[in-house]
Amino acid sequence: MxxxxxxxxxxxxxxxxxxxxxxxxxxxxxxxxxxxxxxxxxxxxxxxxxxxxxxxxxxxxxxxxxxxxxxxxxxxxxxxxFAHKELTAVLGKEGYLSEERVQPIVWDLVSALCYLHSNRVLHRDLKPQNILLDIKNRAKLCDFGFARNMSTGTHVLTSIKGTPLYMAPELIDEQPYDYNADLWSLGCIIYELLMGTPPFCTASILHLIRLIRHEQIQWPTFLSDNCTSFLKGLLQKNPTKRMTWDEILCHPFVKGHVTLSKNTTSMPLTRPLSANTLQLKEQQRKDSIKSKHNKAASSKSNECNEYAPEQKKSSASKNSKTSSQHSNNSTKRSNSQDIKNNNVEEHLQNLSLENKNKGFSSWETNKLDYSEQKKSGERKNLNKNETYKDSKANIDHVKQNCSEKETGEKSKMNKCFIEKLNFIEDNQPIETDEWIVFLQRTIQEVINGEMGTLIQPSQTNIIVSPLRNSNANSKVLTFVARLLSIPFVIKGTTEDTLTQIKKVYLDVKLVPNLVYASKLLLREYREHTPSEASSPGNSPLPSTAESYRGISELCTEDFQALEYMFLLISHLVHLDDHFMMQFCDAVVVLTSYVLMKLMLLLSKRRLRIVLDVMAILTHLLRQCPENGEIIEKILLKESNNPDVKQINFVDLLRHSNSILRERSSYFLLFIGKCLPESTMRVFWSDVLRDTLEALMYDSIETVRNAAEVAVSELKSKDYYIVVK
The missing domain is CATH 3.30.200.20 (Phosphorylase Kinase; domain 1)
Known part of the structure; x- marks a missing residue:
């Protein structure tokens, strides 16, 4: 230096x-x-x-x-x-350039790109931001972070790189591509220089994808025929119809002005391929597509095999359930009630209707008053818990449910977690304002009934991507969770559409990504990490210890993001057991035990989060008691974080919120039935027992019912009476 x-x-x-x-x-x-x-x-x-x-x-x-x-x-x-100017600065100041000023820039860019392709290098991120101007106003390409040097025998690539505004249609469709993708991006840049905007420009990424796939480019009428012809030759959606390098170099718009270099490889990409090489290229393209399809089919097959035991258990118990109709009806009512108790639909419906009435702009500025919604939710919930009036029916339900689980085949959920969930953190910068505008507009589309954006895995994956980005702030995460929640609460959504959306959410592993995002949001940054580490120093993967920021360090927007994310997780987990299985996988793969315990300790700061996390864990124990080990680790996990303490069930049962008292009673019931007695003795006490029994006389009927069921089931346990 x-x-x-x-x-x-x-x-x-x-x-x-x-x-x-x-x-x-x-x-x-x-x-x-x-x-x-x-x-x-x-x-x-x-x-x-x-x-x-x-x-x-x-x-x-x-x-x-x-x-x-x-x-x-x-x-x-x-x-x-050193280059003296950025092309984006020129565009920002002048808006667009005349054809006379653009043409020399085109000559420079074609010269640079021809040189790269002659040396079998693909830039893969051509955009105005990566073009500089020197003191003589010569254009120069920079930033080769996404560049790829293609080996002699390689003719197509598959990894997606680039910026959506300038991304070729074959990349949008996740198809194999070659140097032609750079030519499309070059065409987009030239078009923007002349018109002020790229050929397809919108703040909504999903809308942009639809435009690139299906819309025709609007060609300006004020350009020369040569310029228009050159643009049309580059901006062909079918890559096989784009101009070849021989055609480009002979085109009158650039002919004689391209700086060619003698320094090329023996097999430049600018040279037409022989018949044998074309055949090899086509075979590589087909093999890439076939490999992708095989991976997708293999993934689906593994999921089907994994879920098969649950389906078999359901089939095997069908006859016994038919013979005990009353108990079966009680079970159905109970499962339905758990979803309702989760208060998801009311909370989200209030959100969507309120914003729909106020107008779209309110999505950006509206700050929800959760305390008021919480009180409203309590009043509504009091009228919806009729299924727990009959304590005897609930006791029968618990016995039947646990009996079936204990005698059924053990779930495979605890196996092959790493193979099923491959978390790759995205450390790329994220434009918060742009993302919020995109998410707001997409929210409005979905509210208006345009669900097409959420029934395509590739498009939904774009929406989910901020959940994996360490630079995504709380506000972006909140909007992502809001958007993905809307289909479940707006009126008029057909069952077929909901089924498709549910399948897509499973395919993109939405629940694990939400867990991942919550861990990214709360994690404690470490400043010194060996460079040979297998994951970033900030990574929430299990190679690192569970280390989180203190509760006092979290801001209102952080809590709001957590509320929306766990609210959505809770609804999905109650909606389909496959989501619950993915939740279990995520907790294990990401070693998120301390994270979940921390969420249960927020009753004095963010009650909504505690209610949803407790609903998730209770449902897990009800449906898959064989995975009680996960809950056991959550309850007993220790941490250096002073905020992570032993869960005080007495305080939860005495809480002023009736829904929390009710849910805490059921949570105690299921951990008491599913976890080892040695674990229960860690936090069981005579005070806890007396508090639970006192709730049998609570002023709220649903709380009384929950306490009666819990006491009736737990009093037979050795730890219930024998207290030190």
Whole structure:
């Protein structure tokens, strides 16, 4: 670093900072890109080094030249030539450029791209932000973080890279692609330079995908025929119909102005393929598609096999359930009531109707008064708990349910967790304002009954993606959970549509991603992590300890995001047992025991979260008591976090909120039946027993019913009477 003198900062991103500097030896200007190693995984660092390797070998007047690079203990430093302007700054100031000004820029970009493809390098992230202008106004490509050097025998790629506004249709459809994808992006940039916006431009990512797939490009009438012809040749949705490099170089819009380099590989991408090579390319394309389909089919097959035992148990118990109709009806009513008790539909319906009445703009500014909604929810819930009036029926239900589970085949939920859930954290920067605008508009679409965006796994995956992004803030997470909740509460949604949405939510593993997001939101950042770590220093994966921020460090928006996420998890878990199984998988894979325990300890800060988490765990024990070990670990898990204490059931049973008193009674009932007595003795006491029995005389009928069921079932246990 002694060879350079830093003058100022040019920019900053998630990778680090870019500085303007000058060389001490000759005072020439350079750019220093400083990448911090701290908190980076070995995979990320490998990517940065690969970017340096690719750029080091590129020598062309229209590509930013890398001059040097070196590493220190904590940083990777890349020195490149300095460019005086950014193309986006020019566009931002002028809006659009005349054809006469655009044409020389096109010559430069075509020259740079021809050089890259001649050396079998795909840029894969062409956009105005990655184009700089030097002091002579020559355009230069930069940022090769997504670049890929294709080996001689490789003809198609499959990994999706790039920016949606400039992404080729074949990438949108997740099809194999080649250098033609760069040509589409080049066409989008030229179109934007001339028109002020890309050919397809919208704040909604899902709307953008639909436009790229189905809409025709609007061609301007004021351009020359040569310019329009050139654009149409690049912006062909079918990649096989786009101009080839021979056609591009001979096109009158650029002919004679492309700077060609003699430094090319033996098999450049700009050369037409032979018949044998074309055949090989097509075979690679088919193999890629076949491999993708096989993986998808294998995943579905594994899920079907895993769920088969539950289906068999259901079938095997069908006859016995028919012979005991009264008990069966009681069970159905009880399961239905658990969903209603969760208060999901009322809470979300209030949300959607209130905002629908106020107008779309209220989604951004409306701050829900949860205390008022909570009180309203309590009053409504008091009228909806009729199924627990008959304590005897509920005791029968509990006995029947647990008996069936104990005699049935053991669930496979505790096996192969890592194989089923592959969490990959996204550390890319996220534009919060843009995401919120997109989510707001999509919310309005869904409220208006346009559910098409949520019945496609690829599109729903885009909505879910912020849940895996460590840079997504609480507000974005709240909007994601709101959006995904709406189909379950608005009127007019058909059963067929709900079935499709439920399947998509299972396919994209929404529940595990919500658990993942909550852990990302609460995790405690560590400043020093070895570079060879298998996951980022901030990663919530099980390779790291469960370490969370203190409750006092969380802001109102953090709590609100947690409320919405666990509210949605609770509804899905009660909606279908497959969601419950995915929840169990996520808790185990992510070692989220302390996280769940922390959620149960928020009764004085955020009652809504406690109610939903308790509903989830109670339902888990009711449906799959063989997975009680998960609940046991949650209850007994210790942590260095001073906020994580032993759960005080006495305080929960004495809480002023009647719904919490009721749910705590049922939670005690099921942990008492499903967990080892040694575990129960850890927190059981005569005070707890007396408090539970006192609730049999509570002023609220549903609380009395819950306490009566719990006392009736637990009094036969040894720990119930024998208290130290």
């Amino acid at each position: 002694d060879k350079y003198e830093v003058i100022g900062t040019l920019g900053e991103g998630s990778f680090g900072r870019v500085y303007k500097a000058k060389q001490v030896s000759d005072s020439s200007l350079v750019a220093l890109k400083v990448i911090s190693k701290r908190g980076r995984s070995s995979k990320e660092l490998k990517g940065f080094r690969r970017e340096c390797e690719i750029q080091r070998d590129l020598h062309h007047p229209n590509i930013i030249q890398m001059l040097d690079s070196f590493e220190t203990e904590n940083e990777i430093v890349v020195i490149t030539e």
